[in-house]
Amino acid sequence: MMSIVLIGFMGAGKTTVAQTLAKTYSLDFADTDLQLGRQFAQPAGDLLRRVGEDQFREYEYQVMQQMLADATPIIATGGGIIESPASRVLLQQEKKVIWLNVDYQTCWSRIAGDQTRPLATKLSSSELQERFKVRQKYYRQVADLEISATKKSPQQLAQEIWRLTNIRD
Numbered sequence: 001m002m003s004i005v006l007i008g009f010m011g012a013g014k015t016t017v018a019q020t021l022a023k024t025y026s027l028d029f030a031d032t033d034l035q036l037g038r039q040f041a042q043p044a045g046d047l048l049r050r051v052g053e054d055q056f057r058e059y060e061y062q063v064m065q066q067m068l069a070d071a072t073p074i075i076a077t078g079g080g081i082i083e084s085p086a087s088r089v090l091l092q093q094e095k096k097v098i099w100l101n102v103d104y105q106t107c108w109s110r111i112a113g114d115q116t117r118p119l120a121t122k123l124s125s126s127e128l129q130e131r132f133k134v135r136q137k138y139y140r141q142v143a144d145l146e147i148s149a150t151k152k153s154p155q156q157l158a159q160e161i162w163r164l165t166n167i168r169d
């Protein structure tokens with residue numbers, strides 16, 4: 001079975017939806033941020049602060065590559081993973097990359113002031129919105145499926161993703 005890989009901006013709900021999918025359909029799930037946290041024995045946000053964005057993207061790439069090699073059924077990624085060209089190449093080879101597309105205001109309302117997300121505290125709202133814009137084109141570029149996720153519950157999204165990805169098996 002090909003991995004279902006969830007991509008999208010911070011606050012789109014990738015981790016929650018991945019957990020819901022895993023629980024509902026009894027599948028293993030992995031999250032690049034959680035895995036980095038385990039590997040480096042510090043939360044992903046602290047790792048990002050310590051090593052900087054470029055190095056973080058490299059680690060993120062390696063972690064995702066391993067998860068795909070292990071055929072992990074459900075993979076949640078960090079919102080910035082698509083800023084790495086190497087990660088984009090890897091994602092483009094996959095067949096079940098799901099973009100949870102949530103509007104900027106909703107993402108912002110979920111992440112503003114979140115100390116565990118360095119970019120959400122370091123960047124101003126307008127800088128972050130600029131990142132959002134730049135990233136939209138990368139999400140679109142690597143996604144096999146785009147799902148409008150703004151007003152849907154994790155359960156609804158999990159069902160929708162499951163239905164759509166099984167059709168493509």
Ligand code: S3P
Nearest residue numbers: 009010011045078079080117118
């Ligand atoms: C990041 C998103 C975070 C985390 C790190 C960087 C980003 O993950 O990987 O703080 O650059 O968008 P979430 O998308 O789960 O918040």
